[in-house]
Amino acid sequence: MKNMKKALSVLLAVMLLTGTFALAGCGESKEENKKAEESIKIGIIQMVEHPSLDTIREACIAKLETLGYVEGENLEIDYQNGQGDATNLKTISQQFVANGYDLIIAITTPAAQAVVGETSEIPIVFAACTDPIAAGLVENLGMPGGNVTGTSDAVSAEQIMELGLQLTPGIKTIGALYNAGETNSVSVIDDLKEYAAANGMTVVDATVTASSEVQTAVTALVGKVDAVFSPIDNTVASAMPVVAKVAKEAKLPVYVSADSMVNDGGLATYGINYTILGEETANMVAEVLSGTNPGDIPVMTMTDMNVYINQETADALGIIISEELKAKATFLPVAE
Numbered sequence: 436m437k438n439m440k441k442a443l444s445v446l447l448a449v450m451l452l453t454g455t456f457a458l459a460g461c462g463e464s465k466e467e468n469k470k471a472e473e474s475i476k477i478g479i480i481q482m483v484e485h486p487s488l489d490t491i492r493e494a495c496i497a498k499l500e501t502l503g504y505v506e507g508e509n510l511e512i513d514y515q516n517g518q519g520d521a522t523n524l525k526t527i528s529q530q531f532v533a534n535g536y537d538l539i540i541a542i543t544t545p546a547a548q549a550v551v552g553e554t555s556e557i558p559i560v561f562a563a564c565t566d567p568i569a570a571g572l573v574e575n576l577g578m579p580g581g582n583v584t585g586t587s588d589a590v591s592a593e594q595i596m597e598l599g600l601q602l603t604p605g606i607k608t609i610g611a612l613y614n615a616g617e618t619n620s621v622s623v624i625d626d627l628k629e630y631a632a633a634n635g636m637t638v639v640d641a642t643v644t645a646s647s648e649v650q651t652a653v654t655a656l657v658g659k660v661d662a663v664f665s666p667i668d669n670t671v672a673s674a675m676p677v678v679a680k681v682a683k684e685a686k687l688p689v690y691v692s693a694d695s696m697v698n699d700g701g702l703a704t705y706g707i708n709y710t711i712l713g714e715e716t717a718n719m720v721a722e723v724l725s726g727t728n729p730g731d732i733p734v735m736t737m738t739d740m741n742v743y744i745n746q747e748t749a750d751a752l753g754i755i756i757s758e759e760l761k762a763k764a765t766f767l768p769v770a771e
């Protein structure tokens with residue numbers, strides 16, 4: 436008891452000496468300034484807003500919070516969306532660098548390419564870049580070097596098409612719907628073309644440069660192909676409901692590369708879980724913030740692949756799903 440009293444009076448003296456009381460009485464502005472000074476400042480650059488990218492960003496921010504980085508407390512986030520435009524991505528990257536942020540999170544390949552082009556100093560953690568080497572983000576996945584690391588959502592065109600052949604056997608001609616300006620897409624399409632050539636199938640390209648062109652491009656494939664394939668393409672993902680509508684009317688199966696594209700009406704995919712990818716990205720961000728060089732952290736490729744099928748689309752196309760496939764598939768869309 437006596438010791439406790441002593442301890443309390445020592446504490447009181449220390450508080451008085453260090454001015455803790457004085458500070459508490461000083462009003463909020465000083466406190467807030469102090470908070471701002473101590474906060475870590477992060478820029479998040481995202482190419483465009485579509486459901487998968489929003490999932491990644493939200494999962495990443497939520498995970499950061501559990502790791503002790505709480506937005507509004509010790510973390511400031513400047514989130515900017517490039518609205519699908521390369522010029523915007525460059526401007527945002529330049530601003531982030533000029534602001535001298537502590538770290539930049541780049542969601543999508545085009546966003547990561549833009550920001551990597553602007554700084555070799557500020558740590559960059561990219562999220563969901565399908566082929567980081569082809570995109571010129573890193574030279575080596577195991578040892579990225581420099582100021583860059585991140586997560587990859589690489590998928591296999593072959594596995595997706597094999598799923599496609601189970602659902603709609605007899606595919607001979609595949610329409611490849613993608614933006615040739617997205618390296619992430621080109622790399623998957625290259626695999627698709629190799630697979631098709633080895634299996635006696637033909638690929639017909641239907642490329643777009645903006646979401647506004649997607650409807651025309653998919654309509655042009657109707658009657659010419661047995662199925663449509665779209666890689667992890669941000670431009671197509673942004674217009675996926677339109678693709679689904681055209682394809683449904685034409686009874687054309689559309690195989691995609693991400694669960695969100697199935698949720699938006701694509702028939703099926705064999706892909707990764709983007710919530711987990713967002714969380715893994717946050718783990719890397721925390722590692723960098725605690726002092727590890729980004730270049731010393733291997734790029735993480737997600738390996739938890741799942742079959743996703745859109746039940747409504749399958750029904751509209753009259754597809755009967757085998758029991759074997761049913762047992763392992765996740766059916767979308769999920770009821771709200």
Ligand code: TRP
Nearest residue numbers: 487543544564565619667672693
């Ligand atoms: N992998 C894409 C890229 O490298 C980004 C992405 C993540 C994406 N999830 C997606 C694209 C879903 C389309 C659909 O840029």
